[in-house]
Amino acid sequence: MGMAGRMAMARMMARCRGLLVVMEFMAHVRVSASSITGRDGEPAVRRIPRDAPGQLRVFPAEQRPPPSSAAVALPVIDLSAPRDEVRRAVLEAGKELGFFQVVNHGVPEQAVRDMEACCEEFFRLPAEDKAAFYSEDTDKPNRLFTSTTNGTGGERCWRDCLRLSCGFPVAADAKNAWPDNPDGLREAMERFIAPTRALGMELLRLLCEGVGLRPDYFEGDLSAGDVVVNVNHYPPCPDPVRTLGLPPHCDRNLITLLLQGSVAGLQVSYRGEWIRVQPVPGAFVVNFGHQLEIATNGLLKSVEHRAAANAAVPRTSVATFIMPTDDCLVAPAAELAAGGGGARYRAVTFREFMRVYKTVGARRESVEKAFKI
């Protein structure tokens, strides 16, 4: 074969490879659902929705979205109130629920709006424009994937996710690793990350003051790992009663700041019930990850939450996770351990925590079992 022939062949193979990726991507978001089974192997769905993803996770009845919600709402805390008041409210909500919403939080409205708009636009792109970003390699810091590896036993939940990561401050090569389509996504992400991370650090300072740690306790390695953003996208689901967007899980990081958008879906575990979190325009939902629970010796807990699917409209949420560095040794703060009858968690590097977390899954009970003394 001559040079021109070899080049034509190379071009065709490259096109085929591209197509395979697209087909693989499509297979993950829309394939025939003939193999739907519950976790225990029982054929849980008898009438299969025509457009359901393959191996759709069908949750046992007791884990499905409840017909009614708990009669408790997450507190909405105005961060522009006097500091004493804010500190008290944040600590109270944090101790009681492990979750709260914040408004007047200092993250510019425009930064929030641009981030949400670019993320929604990303998921509206044709599959072939997103396919290059699709990967099932969980070690990749930036990727598009379907469902979650958390506690689904390989079955799929009704969620696509664009995960974007960076160190802080954001370096040029980190920014260049994010999708450049749609236009402006990289810039929106960069403008969003800085004030959102600053909000997380301010909440950590308030919590430190509240529990009696020095205000900068979480500055340094405990918060200097990658900032990870999960853009969760839940397309309308043909059978939302029998599956979930995300299964119950606790977060692995230090603190999480979630924009849940205008469509409800987040549910928070509270005394055996699920609180449906009502969207508050412009608010961040805040919750604690396992690293905060370990560092505060269990004073502030990482609480299980999940995302419901819905049949009517697509939903996009943006979760920002503040993480320790991989080598950071996370242990109960000495002053809290002393006051709390000794350390209740073993000291662990964040790398080792993540190794175990990936093995035991994200349910609260299994993580507790692995790290509680």
Ligand SMILES: O=C(O)CCC(=O)C(=O)O
């Ligand atoms: O979409 C939501 O409301 C929840 C997202 C979430 O829990 C996560 O990204 O870990």
